[in-house]
Amino acid sequence: MAELIDGKQLAKKVNAQTEQAVTELKTQGIEPKLVVIIVGDDEASRIYVRNKNRKAQQLGINSETKQLPKDTSQTELLKLIDQYNQDETVHGIMVQSPLPSQIDEAAVTRAISPAKDADGFNPENVGKLYANSDLNFPVSCTPKGIMTMLAAYDVQIAGANAVIVGRSNIVGRPMAALLLNASATVTVVHSHTQNMQAYTREADILIVATGIAHLIKGEDIKPGATVIDVGMNRDENGKLTGDVDFESASKVAGKITPVPGGVGPMTIATLMQQTVELAKWSE
Amino acid sequence: MAELIDGKQLAKKVNAQTEQAVTELKTQGIEPKLVVIIVGDDEASRIYVRNKNRKAQQLGINSETKQLPKDTSQTELLKLIDQYNQDETVHGIMVQSPLPSQIDEAAVTRAISPAKDADGFNPENVGKLYANSDLNFPVSCTPKGIMTMLAAYDVQIAGANAVIVGRSNIVGRPMAALLLNASATVTVVHSHTQNMQAYTREADILIVATGIAHLIKGEDIKPGATVIDVGMNRDENGKLTGDVDFESASKVAGKITPVPGGVGPMTIATLMQQTVELAKWSE
Known part of the structure; x- marks a missing residue:
């Protein structure tokens, strides 16, 4: 029988490290903050976002959920993203998939500042990954x-x-x-x-x-x-x-x-870890 | 015996199409312009650049070579790139490799505007390629x-x-x-x-x-x-x-x-083709 790769256990370890890193950042006056934007009322999305929020709060990360109505226009969404891009208290931004059909996901991906791209989907970050850059950048x-x-x-x-x-x-x-x-x-x-x-x-x-x-x-x-x-x-x-x-x-x-x-558990743990890294890199 | 893939012949065809596209763009008042920056006096680089220049001129592309001394600082090079980024008459910019050791090639790659990135090396363009974007962007x-x-x-x-x-x-x-x-x-x-x-x-x-x-x-x-x-x-x-x-x-x-x-011949032909595409996309 194969050895089991226990993601749940490993996620606990990673989360403990993240919690520790958050504590250290706070002593330096930095409070890592993640904004999760959700458009519409997809039930599965709501559950995902709620779980992310809960995990962030457990680890001491300031987590804000921005719920937008399902008829939100792309222009409105991009404007909101830009506000968070400008907001110095925000370190990570993510927009929950799926998005309603009036919104172009690729455009949203490009709109999030590469420095606050909690999901690592912005083309600039993707390009750095693919070119094996030695800079700091987020990854999916x-x-x-x-x-x-x-x-x-x-x-x-x-x-x-x-x-x-x-x-x-x-x-x-x-x-x-x-x-x-x-x-x-x-x-x-x-x-x-x-x-x-x-x-x-x-x-x-x-x-x-x-x-x-x-x-x-x-x-x-x-x-x-x-x-x-x-x-x-x-x-x-x-x-x-x-x-x-x-x-x-x-x-x-x-x-x-x-x-x-x-x-599964490792994906959420990594999102938390990456949010804290974004906060560190923003110094 | 294998069929020969004749790059020289195919390059001629591609070049003829590029020449035609240049003629059309000029009737619209657009003169495609490529700037090639070369730092130092590497003999092979000079030959490559001279060949690119000659080909560009044959096809009606305005081609400018900027020769910089080998002790050029990174700051000076990035400043020059930025000038070309701002210059509306320039559609394509490339910096010939190899660069002297005081210059970080990756930083140069990031400095060239994605919209003028004749080589397609900017991380934003690399990311679009890798994510199979349906937008227009240059490729290596x-x-x-x-x-x-x-x-x-x-x-x-x-x-x-x-x-x-x-x-x-x-x-x-x-x-x-x-x-x-x-x-x-x-x-x-x-x-x-x-x-x-x-x-x-x-x-x-x-x-x-x-x-x-x-x-x-x-x-x-x-x-x-x-x-x-x-x-x-x-x-x-x-x-x-x-x-x-x-x-x-x-x-x-x-x-x-x-x-x-x-x-070999296809690479130069593609650089010319791409310069004209950048000019088209800039409209």
Whole structure:
């Protein structure tokens, strides 16, 4: 049986470090502040945002939620973002997805100041990531959290064959950049890939972020591989389940994340960590 | 024998289109202008810059070369770039590599306005490329030129297995992004990769950009593959040669670029094309 990569436990450790960093910043007169903007009344979004808020408050981060009506225009939203960009007490800004159809998500992403980009989605930050810049800049929280997990579980990255299933801007692409920067051989496979298994079966590190429940089974995994499951799907009984079939996969993998309790908690912990980093870097 | 991908011929076609576009822009009162900044007296750089200048002038592009002494400070260079950023008659700016050691190349890259970034190296443009933005933005000329070659020679990209050898910011990384955006399965291999041949032998499209003469031989290539050689090395007799051993590779590949006469001419043609695009987008 594979060793379990316990995201919940690791998130606790990361959160404790974040709490400590917040305490230190406060002694220097800096109170890290995160603003989360939510447009409309999507129920899942509300729950996510409430969880982020609660976690921020637990860690001593000043967290503000700005709830906007679902008919908010793009101009209004961009104006609000600009106000927070100018506000020196705010260190991190994020806009909860999904956004109503009248708003262009890419434009919102570009509007958030790169220095306050809690999600790491601004093209300037993405470009720095991709070019492996040695400056300080924020990075998409899910793949950044996965890097923390790999480090905590002593997974060798340099020279490893890393395969990423899925090419989203939030997970697959920044994950590829982070692993390439860390000197893995990196392959990105996706819906157009022919014979996906030929790639996944060779992976020393397999990251799965497709939104397709149980796409990856034990037979698709190299024995001893590290398997990271980014999926968060509901099965027919409403139970949370991953993109990896845990039961068969955990018999083949060397290390594996569960769903829930794997990548999820680490993503929120990383958002908190990154908010505090933004506050530090703003000094 | 493989079909030859004739970069010299294709560059002529692209240049003819660029010349036509310049003529059209001039009827609208826009004269595309490219500024090339060169710091110091590196002989190879001077030749590159002279060739760029000559080509620009042939195509009707207003081309200015700014030669700075090799002891130019970073502050002076950034100030000059800013002047060109402000100058409305200038559409494209590029700074020739290599730069003297007192100058931080990454800082120069960030200083050039994204809207005038003829080389496509500014992080904001890199981020747009990597996130597959649907806006207009410049892209690193060598990989952009390779995409033009693949299209001209009817190479199927979506679903193909593309392997890139080398992970530089100028070629390997933007090449990976372009091919991923075009729905290839993309693998980046590099100096830390174990058993490189295991990857190259499976590639339908193989892009080689390592600076190691004849790294890739016929036996490393999948029969029928398209092989793009970005290498520009001098052999013991001073003759220009690629990263691919053309003699053995051309017996296995389906399509292959020669060196010289492959990627090289397309890079300059793409720089000219992109300068004119920047002028168009500035309207």
